[in-house]
Amino acid sequence: MEVEKEIKEDLLKTFKEYVSNIKISRARRVFIDVKKEKLKDVLLHLRDKYGITHISTITAVDVNENIELLYHLLKDGVCISLRIHTPKNAPDVDTVTDILPGAVLYELEIQDMMGVVVKDHPDPKRLILPDDWPDGIYPLRKDWKVDWVEGGEIKEE
Amino acid sequence: MSILLEVLYLLVFPGFLFLIAYALFIEYVDRKLYARFQHRVGPPILQPFADIIKLLSKEDLVPKKADRKMVSAIPLFAFAAVITAFLYIPIWFNQSFFSFQGDLIVVLYLLSIPTLALFLAGWHSSNPFSQVGAMRAITQLFAYEVPFFLVLLGPAIIADSWSIIDIVNFQSSNFWLILMMPLGFIVAVIALQGKLERIPFDIPDAETEIVGGLLVEYVGRRLALFRMAIDIEMVVGAALISALFLGGFDAFISVAGLSPLAQFGIGFAAFLVKTLFIVFLLASIRALFARLRIDQMVTFCFKWLAPLSIIQLLLITGVKYMGWF
Amino acid sequence: MAEITIPIGPQHPALKEPINITLKVEGEVIVEPILRIGYNHRGIEKAMEARSYIQNIYLAERVCGICSHVHSSTLVQGAEELLELEIPRRGLYIRTIFLELERIHSHLLWLGVAAHEVGFDTLFMYTWRDREIVMDLLELISGNRVNYAMNTVGGTRRDINDEQKKKLLKGMDALEERTKYYVKIATTEPTFLKRVEGVGILKKEVAKKLCAVGPTARGSGLRMDIRKDDPYAAYDEIPFEAITSDLCDVMGRTVVRVKELLEAYKIIKYAVNNLPAGEIRKKARRKIPENEILSYTEAPRGELLYYIKSNGTEKPERVKIRTPTLANIPSTIEMLKGGYIADIPIVFAAMDPCIACMDRVILVDKKNNERSMNWEALRRYGIKWYEVKR
Incomplete structure (x- = not known):
């Protein structure tokens, strides 16, 4: 629990009001809410100070009016999840691939499945969905239903 | 020799029919051995035959961009070349209807034709995989052909003849040349493995890399012809090495006073045993190794096989020069 | 020499599952590999939201045919943690035994596939014959060869x-032996x-930068093993070593996997002696607060991650699966x-790709199954697609 607490104290001190709601749910699991504009600074800080370079994945969750993005960072079994929010009607986020190059596919995945626009992505292309998939339809959002697909065609609402 | 006998010779034995039957049998032996080395059951004896029949009955397809005439003609070339090559290799005593001074060179040339045909086949199928395969086949050709030719020169120098039958007769009156040139025999077997494009030299048709490579666009009877040609090439290659190094039809038995039928029987049995032994060696090599990469293959041939064959050749010339033989 | 574009996949004998790599090559040298995935997407993450946790165990098992037990284990241990449930030690030990049996059969399978990719078919036949021993053991205990259905929320079945x-x-x-x-x-x-030596080099710093996981990372000298770092099941009580190798090539990954077999x-x-x-x-x-x-778990291919968000009902709000293959791409x-x-085949095989794990979604219309093409249409589509690409 030492490292987790240390990171908590340190982040609260360095970023003050930009981080909130720090939750150590059990040993080696930390969840932190971060303001969207400060995400890259927090990542840089964690990388330079604690040597955290491994990103496990980015989880996108559809929560009411917002889309929640969780950046799961891993270092020696300690998982730090940074949570940011972005509005559902125009979700966007800056790419973090300049800090963590391993995130390149995960960003494409959230772009495909949740429609979060990743700004300045080095190679923005379809990753999972077919090439002829219509724009503006994101299968992992809560309002998406399987019935939208009929006879191989995508039915517009 | 009467015309009738000649036709019989060409078409039935040991020509066309016998050769096809024996080539299919050799393929069976090879596959069965390979399977047993791997703890598998292996195919039944008629499986290669059934494969060919099945291929002959398949639909005939030629890629749109490929040249139809070329695609059809190339397998015939390969097939004709290997069948012709077999005529010059003696398989029983004093059988030399077609032999002449220099038939060794002709056989070597004819044995190169299948590879060239495979190259053309791959190139003309206009498929990226087969074109890569074709490039690999031609690169590989230059690598194994040099040592192969060099070591096969040895027996000719010793026996003072370019005729295979003379070399075999020399061996039956002296000793088998493998005793004098073990190195040459090993190099020849390895180079033959390369000629037949088998593991570790199956680079042109590496199935996991370029999906069967050269012959990827070949189906039906054209593929059957190619398969037959490669099988026959194996028989010819094995027979050639056994004639040059293992004394051909020689079986340590004096046949002077025996009836022609008994002479034939002994010589033919020796031929079968020796070719099967070489096929056994080829199958073992296939089971023992992994596939090399084309650059590694070329390096291997020029770094090991070619120098070894040159050393062999120098030794032989030395022996000859000293007048020991 | 001119640049040739070689399409590999979605169907290719080196690939046991659909993926597409378009390669620009000069002679035999690769200039640029372009990767396209998604041919095997089955919508499992979405489907999980519509099913209860118990149903999801069996769905999770079908994410992957080879590492099925590790997927269901990851899901149930997440659910157990959400319920704050104390699992009987015997259940955890049996779960661990299965996780390791699965690792054995996966690594033996990999060794065979790798040998086949370099044309060493004899080793391929040998390893797959011996793999039958572990397959028979799995069948003996669970009754199944691949999807064992051993896990349930609260222990094993x-x-x-x-x-x-x-x-x-x-x-x-x-x-x-x-x-x-x-x-x-x-x-x-x-x-x-x-x-395998000197082929597919992945330096330690690069592996770290690109977030490699599992044997791929360990073969490059990164000491990363969830079993040690974040012990789950019974790994905290069982002595074993995390294997690493500094060779950084395909050989390193082979060494890691073979030594992991011995571990x-x-x-x-x-585990059997101390059960x-x-x-x-x-x-x-049933209802999870x-x-x-x-x-996190260490699948045979590397770290496997499930993020589970529950909403107080018996169905999860969101399940996110990140499989090791995607991380290694x-x-x-x-x-x-x-x-x-x-x-290419051996380098690609060296990460032990599991495309079914990676993709997880394709749309099939429930009413009349019609997102399919006939042969002619598929052929035309394929030709057009590559012409555009060229």
Whole structure:
């Protein structure tokens, strides 16, 4: 629990009001809410100070009016999840691939499945969905239903 | 020799029919051995035959961009070349209807034709995989052909003849040349493995890399012809090495006073045993190794096989020069 | 020499599952690999939101055919953590035994596939024959060869009796002997060495930068093993070593996997000999209180991650699956650059790709199954697609 607490104290001190709601749910699991504009600074800080370079994945969750993005960072079994929010009607986020190059596919995945626009992505292309998939339809959002697909065609609402 | 006998010779034995039957049998032996080395059951004896029949009955397809005439003609070339090559290799005593001074060179040339045909086949199928395969086949050709030719020169120098039958007769009156040139025999077997494009030299048709490579666009009877040609090439290659190094039809038995039928029987049995032994060696090599990469293959041939064959050749010339033989 | 574009996949004999790599090559050297995935997407993450946790166990098992148990284990241990449930030790030990049996069969399968990719079919046949030993053991205990259905929220569903214990130990002894023989072959056979040494180099710093996981990372000298770093199931009590290798090439990954096999035999023997008495499972509530959890495990291919968000009902709000193959894709592209065409299959196989794990969604219309093309349409589509690409 030492490292987790240390990171908590340190982040609260360095970023003050930009981080909130720090939750150590059990040993080696930390969840932190971060303001969207400060995400890259927090990542840089964690990388330079604690040597955290491994990103496990980015989880996108559809929560009411917002889309929640969780950046799961891993270092020696300690998982730090940074949570940011972005509005559902125009979700966007800056790419973090300049800090963590391993995130390149995960960003494409959230772009495909949740429609979060990743700004300045080095190679923005379809990753999972077919090439002829219509724009503006994101299968992992809560309002998406399987019935939208009929006879191989995508039915517009 | 009467015309009738000649036709019989060409078409039935040991020509066309016998050769096809024996080539299919050799393929069976090879596959069965390979399977047993791997703890598998292996195919039944008629499986290669059934494969060919099945291929002959398949639909005939030629890629749109490929040249139809070329695609059809190339397998015939390969097939004709290997069948012709077999005529010059003696398989029983004093059988030399077609032999002449220099038939060794002709056989070597004819044995190169299948590879060239495979190259053309791959190139003309206009498929990226087969074109890569074709490039690999031609690169590989230059690598194994040099040592192969060099070591096969040895027996000719010793026996003072370019005729295979003379070399075999020399061996039956002296000793088998493998005793004098073990190195040459090993190099020849390895180079033959390369000629037949088998593991570790199956680079042109590496199935996991370029999906069967050269012959990827070949189906039906054209593929059957190619398969037959490669099988026959194996028989010819094995027979050639056994004639040059293992004394051909020689079986340590004096046949002077025996009836022609008994002479034939002994010589033919020796031929079968020796070719099967070489096929056994080829199958073992296939089971023992992994596939090399084309650059590694070329390096291997020029770094090991070619120098070894040159050393062999120098030794032989030395022996000859000293007048020991 | 002119640049040729070679399409590999979605259907290709080197790939057991659909993926597409378009390669720009000059002669035999790869200039640029372009990767396209998604041919096997089955919508499992979405489907999980519509099913209860119990149903999801069986769905999770079908994410992957080879590492099925590790997927269901990751899901149930997440659910158990959400319920704050204390699992009987015997249940955890049996779960661990299965996790390791699965690792054995996956690694043996990999060794065979890798040998086949470099044209070493004899080793391929040998390893797959011996893999039958572990497959039979799995069938003996669970009744199934691939999807074992051993897990449930609260423990495991089947017990191991004394006779099965004996057979397990016997099987492990036999496999250990065979594996030592394979170690000898894989480290001494000259042509095999030629194909794996110095091929597919992934330097330690690059592996770290691109977030490689599992044997791919460990083969590059990164000490990353969730079993050690974040112990789950019974790994906190069982002694074993995390294997790493500093070779950084395909050989390094081979060494790691083969040595992990030997560790797995030790783990199973220890677990069988020290199997605690008692119950194998605890009854769990159906409804799971609102919370969120991250569940990590070390699958045969590397770290596997489930993020589960519950909403107080018996169905999860969101399940996010990140499989090791996806994490290793950027590293693999890096390895392919500047290599030979002949090395693609072995380099690609060296990360032990599991495309079914990676993709997880394709749309099938429930009413009339019509997102399919006939042969002619598919052919035309394929030709057009590549013409555009060129």
